Amino acid sequence: MFKTLLNKFSRLLVVWVLLAATIGFYSPNTLTPLKPYTDWLFGLTMFGIGCLLSFKDFEPIFKKPKLTILGTLAQFTIMPILAYLIVKIFKLSPSLAVGLILAAA
Incomplete structure (x- = not known):
């Protein structure tokens, strides 16, 4: 049920x-x-x-773990760096800056 x-x-x-x-x-x-x-x-x-x-949805991850690792590294390096650049370019307030950088990470 x-x-x-x-x-x-x-x-x-x-x-x-x-x-x-x-x-x-x-x-x-x-x-x-x-x-x-x-x-x-x-x-x-x-x-x-x-x-x-389903387990089938995870097969590509196990078949090509390098891409998964690369994507994970990109998420935790490139995205926060881009967020930092956006903070500097738009001169955001500290509270918005922290929020954006944390959301990017």
């Missing part, structure tokens, strides 16, 4: 996310009561996305 429910939820995950995003954009006050549950709802969304993955 749980698997059937999870399967139905997962198949409609994109619909749920787009529906919530649309409601939140056009009528933010509608979803305000759910604000205390944001972390749980985000976790549920990530869980649903994870349930859609």
Whole structure:
């Protein structure tokens, strides 16, 4: 029963996310009561996305681990450097600078 429910939820995950995003954009006050549950709802969304993955989805990672390692290194080196450059070019405030650099990492 749980698997059937999870399967139905997962198949409609994109619909749920787009529906919530649309409601939140056009009528933010509608979803305000759910604000205390944001972390749980985000976790549920990530869980649903994870349930859609199969072992086949990970085969390319195991077949070409060098590309995965290269991508990981790029994410944690190039992206923060680019964020730092954006901070300097646009002369962002310290709080925005830290947020952007952390988000890039």
